Every structure is written in structure tokens, then in C-alpha cells.
Amino acid sequence: MQPLAGDALLALWERGATLHPIDRALHVLAYAAPGRDPEALARLPLGVRDALLLAARRATLGDRIEAQDACPACGERIEVALACSALAAGEAPPSPEWPLEAAGYRLRLRPLDSHDAAASAQAGDVAAARALLLARCVVAAEHDGESVPPEALPEAVAAAAAASVAEHDGAAELMLSLACPRCGHAWSSVLDAAGFVWTELAARAQRLMQDVHALARAYGWREADILALSDARRAAYLALATA
């Protein structure tokens, strides 16, 4: 995975800012993994996509993540230190398809990808989105030798299918186990890897623009020349310019 250089990071931020979050995640991957077919990236299981996004984050901003959350019991703000490598080192990529038996129903399931996520985002409400994702991850279903459409599956079977998809594409839901140092409450929180990585890259792009602004004002240098400086050299000139 290539680190994103200064000019690429600004171009990424500029074009990504107006995109839907799902397109934005694919946009980041297209920059971080140049040469990979965009359609193949869109077809990646969501957990595999998120592992790649975390690898891009690690290559550009380092392995250590400092995340924040609030205790649901007492409201205390807590900071959690995580490592991209530990978050992304989930299980192997899911199989293209796998079987599931639940309550006498025999299903074949597949992982969800960015096309599925984009379709569900336009579904209107949560129930419609859930039905759409179920219809997409259930490749085939039968009961007593008869084929059953996904919308006719009993609630318990639909829930088992959803749980199986989450389990097979493990990294798609990054569960963090947290505990409050003030009141001792323990809870779990789901990290939205795609949203998180974008927020961090966008913050880095904005800090870079502040640096460009300060150096251009101090020395009259061009944006491209300032962005081409190494981080260490840019920081050294900034310290001199603002001393």
C-alpha cells in the first residue's frame, strides 16, 4: 500500500469532499491502490474493503489511532489508543459463497459489497434497507425442497443470515470493547472504518493547507513546491517562519 503524498492527499480531499460516503471510500482506495480496477474495488466484500482502507491510513498517517467515545452511563469522554494493524488483521477474506442451515431452511449466502451498501443507502428507511441487504446476500434459499424467495424467510432465519454474513466478513463490523475509567461501565462500540479513515485523511489535508498558507505567505513559495517538501523539512521551515 502506497502512502499518499501531499499533492495526492489534497486532490483526494478536493474530489472526495462532495461524494457520498460509499463512493468516497472507493475514491480513497483508488488513490491508495492505483492500477486496481475500480469495479473490482466496488465488488470487494465490505470487510476486505475496510481492511484496505485501514492499510491506506496506516501507510499515510502511521499505525497508531487515537479514537474518542463517550461513556453511555456517565458521559465521561474517553480516549482509546488502537493500532490499524491489529484492527485490520482480521480473518481471511470470506468465501464467495457459503451454506447456512437454520430452522429447516437451507440457504446459500454471499458477502455484501459497496454496490449493496450503496443500494441500501437509497432504500428510504431502515426496514427497506434491511430487506434489500437480505435479498442481496441470500443467493438461494429452500425449505422442504422448495425454493423460497428471501422476502418470505421467517424473521429468525433472516436474523441468522445477517449474523452469518457479519461473522464471515468479520472486519465489516469492527467491534471495540470499552470500559469507563470513571464509573466502570463496560460497552462495545462499532468503528465505522471507512468514515473514520476519511475524517482523518481530510483533517491531514486541511493541516497541510494551513502549512502551505503559512509558508506561501512567509516566503512566496508555490503550493506544488511546498507540498513536495518532506514532512520534516516543511515542519522545520514552518518553525522558522513562525518563530
Ligand SMILES: [Zn+2]
Ligand atoms: Zn462512565
